[in-house]
Amino acid sequence: MNVALKLRDPTAETSPTRRARLAPPPSVAGKSVALMDIGKARGSEFIDRLEGHFKKAGVATRRYRKPTNTKVAPTDLLQKIAAENQLAVIALSD
Amino acid sequence: MPDGYPSDGFVIVAKHDCPTCTLVEPVMQSLDRAGPLAVVTQDDPSFPSGVGTVIDDHDLQRSFQLKVETVPTLIRFKGGREVERTVGWDRAEWTRLAGAAAAGDGLPAWQPGCGSKSVEPGVHETLVARYGDTGLKARTIAVGEWDDPIEACFERGWSDGLPVVPPTDERILRMLGGTERRPDEIVGNIPPNLAPCTVEKVAINAVMAGCKPEYMPVVLGVLEAALDPLFVLHGLLCTTHFSGPLVIINGPAAGAIGMNSGVNALGQGNRANATIGRALQLIVRNVGGGLPGGMDRATLGNPGKYTFCFAEDESDPDWEPLAQRRGIPAGKSAVTLFHGEGVNGFVDQKSRTPEELVRSLAMGLFGVGHPKLCLAGNAVLVLAPEHYKIFKDCGWNRRRIEDELYKALKRPGSELIRGAQGIAEGMPPSFADRMVDKFQPDGLLIVRAGGEAGLFSAIIGGWPGQSVRDECQAVTHEIR
Numbered sequence: 182m183n184v185a186l187k188l189r190d191p192t193a194e195t196s197p198t199r200r201a202r203l204a205p206p207p208s209v210a211g212k213s214v215a216l217m218d219i220g221k222a223r224g225s226e227f228i229d230r231l232e233g234h235f236k237k238a239g240v241a242t243r244r245y246r247k248p249t250n251t252k253v254a255p256t257d258l259l260q261k262i263a264a265e266n267q268l269a270v271i272a273l274s275d
Numbered sequence: 276m277p278d279g280y281p282s283d284g285f286v287i288v289a290k291h292d293c294p295t296c297t298l299v300e301p302v303m304q305s306l307d308r309a310g311p312l313a314v315v316t317q318d319d320p321s322f323p324s325g326v327g328t329v330i331d332d333h334d335l336q337r338s339f340q341l342k343v344e345t346v347p348t349l350i351r352f353k354g355g356r357e358v359e360r361t362v363g364w365d366r367a368e369w370t371r372l373a374g375a376a377a378a379g380d381g382l383p384a385w386q387p388g389c390g391s392k393s394v395e396p397g398v399h400e401t402l403v404a405r406y407g408d409t410g411l412k413a414r415t416i417a418v419g420e421w422d423d424p425i426e427a428c429f430e431r432g433w434s435d436g437l438p439v440v441p442p443t444d445e446r447i448l449r450m451l452g453g454t455e456r457r458p459d460e461i462v463g464n465i466p467p468n469l470a471p472c473t474v475e476k477v478a479i480n481a482v483m484a485g486c487k488p489e490y491m492p493v494v495l496g497v498l499e500a501a502l503d504p505l506f507v508l509h510g511l512l513c514t515t516h517f518s519g520p521l522v523i524i525n526g527p528a529a530g531a532i533g534m535n536s537g538v539n540a541l542g543q544g545n546r547a548n549a550t551i552g553r554a555l556q557l558i559v560r561n562v563g564g565g566l567p568g569g570m571d572r573a574t575l576g577n578p579g580k581y582t583f584c585f586a587e588d589e590s591d592p593d594w595e596p597l598a599q600r601r602g603i604p605a606g607k608s609a610v611t612l613f614h615g616e617g618v619n620g621f622v623d624q625k626s627r628t629p630e631e632l633v634r635s636l637a638m639g640l641f642g643v644g645h646p647k648l649c650l651a652g653n654a655v656l657v658l659a660p661e662h663y664k665i666f667k668d669c670g671w672n673r674r675r676i677e678d679e680l681y682k683a684l685k686r687p688g689s690e691l692i693r694g695a696q697g698i699a700e701g702m703p704p705s706f707a708d709r710m711v712d713k714f715q716p717d718g719l720l721i722v723r724a725g726g727e728a729g730l731f732s733a734i735i736g737g738w739p740g741q742s743v744r745d746e747c748q749a750v751t752h753e754i755r
Binding site: 183184185186187188189190191192193194195198200 | 424
């Protein structure tokens with residue numbers, strides 16, 4: 182990251198400056214998983230394989246696709262994914 | 276020795292915009308002919324003309340490092356070290372330092388210089404942040420060149436939900452300039468985590484809240500009052516009740532920083548009112564770790580938990596201001612902190628006598644918390660000018676209004692006990708045979724504020740924690 186600005190921490194500095202990632206869920210049972218194809222080559226094959234594994238495990242999935250791989254997903258698509266699912270997988274590709 | 280300076284010779288710091296600098300341009304040319312000279316020019320690299328070494332100092336780094344406050348400044352170097360300097364134009368001084376070449380024949384003997392650009396308001400702190408030692412101890416958080424710093428603050432959870440001003444070093448240094456207290460002084464431990472809070476952390480959060488440096492003494496006074504054990508800030512934070520800190524400022528500090536005690540005093544639009552109250556809330560959030568849904572367990576909260584701060588109208592010499600009523604000497608600035616749940620508008624456009632208005636106000640005040648609950652929480656009564664005029668015209672002062680209201684706020688316990696009037700809520704049965712006060716002694720705080728038009732007042736209910744009078748009260752502290 183090219184640093185453009187430095188701010189001073191307004192907190193008591195009791196937690197790391199790098200924000201922790203969300204912990205993975207202890208179980209996917211009963212959850213719906215969004216499978217997001219970002220639109221790059223062969224991403225759909227990866228999604229197909231994942232979908233099969235989830236299906237065998239009895240986990241519900243929903244598929245989504247970005248309109249173009251060159252831009253971030255539109256807000257309404259992200260809101261739709263968040264409203265309909267508890268977890269999401271974004272397909273890598275190439 | 277910075278590049279470009281002669282190790283044995285002279286440096287002159289100047290700016291073209293300074294009449295004294297342009298006056299001595301021939302002297303600079305003369306000095307250049309006589310020996311080693313470098314001119315550090317702040318605003319125009321083509322100034323002065325006829326000088327061999329002109330150093331462009333538009334970023335003011337050299338002026339800052341040379342600690343220049345006035346231009347022109349003539350500095351003599353010997354062996355790579357500064358040995359003498361003089362400021363402005365003074366023929367005797369310049370010739371003493373630089374000899375006959377600095378005589379400036381034909382010029383007046385003396386002319387004062389101008390302020391250096393490096394000490395213009397707000398500039399010095401920026402230069403300290405860029406080129407100096409800020410002395411700040413808080414850890415730095417890097418923001419990428421493509422990232423929006425305001426969004427970065429949101430993402431880190433530093434905001435109350437509204438945008439905050441990104442706390443950069445120069446802003447923090449300017450804020451610290453508003454107080455004489457040391458940045459590393461610990462003001463107190465902020466609940467709920469009881470984290471030590473330095474003056475520097477106060478300044479950082481005051482920057483984020485949008486405060487001006489001159490608000491710092493008030494912000495520090497507010498925080499110290501909030502940390503008075505009698506105020507029970509921890510309990511106020513974690514309550515399920517509506518209340519949050521209400522800040523009332525009295526005394527000359529309120530006027531000095533332009534606080535609003537008039538039209539819309541409890542509303543939006545005044546920077547000092549808005550940001551001082553917000554700074555307290557951000558300190559509790561960021562330093563203390565008091566987050567809604569975390570230790571802040573309010574069922575509903577109230578909009579005043581963003582900020583709730585105003586000044587009392589002290590324009591009437593007949594009126595005893597709240598802070599004096601609570602023991603602060605006249606002429607001193609003070610903060611009163613109350614556990615306020617929000618503004619309840621009180622409308623009475625028919626009362627014309629003090630007696631009528633007191634009965635009417637009492638009826639409104641009975642509603643605080645619940646009409647059948649007494650001694651369970653206090654209140655602030657904000658008298659707006661038209662209501663106050665009804666009292667004043669009949670010679671009623673603060674003490675008389677308080678006394679009459681306390682009398683009017685007594686009711687038979689039989690009407691208040693649980694089940695009475697067909698309402699389950701109410702006082703314990705043991706109150707049935709006595710007259711019951713609505714509020715604790717000193718539990719009704721009366722303050723004047725508001726615009727000239729409107730037969731209104733405002734009732735700000737308190738917090739049930741105030742029912743334990745010895746342990747929890749409004750507090751009033753002098754602002755140092």
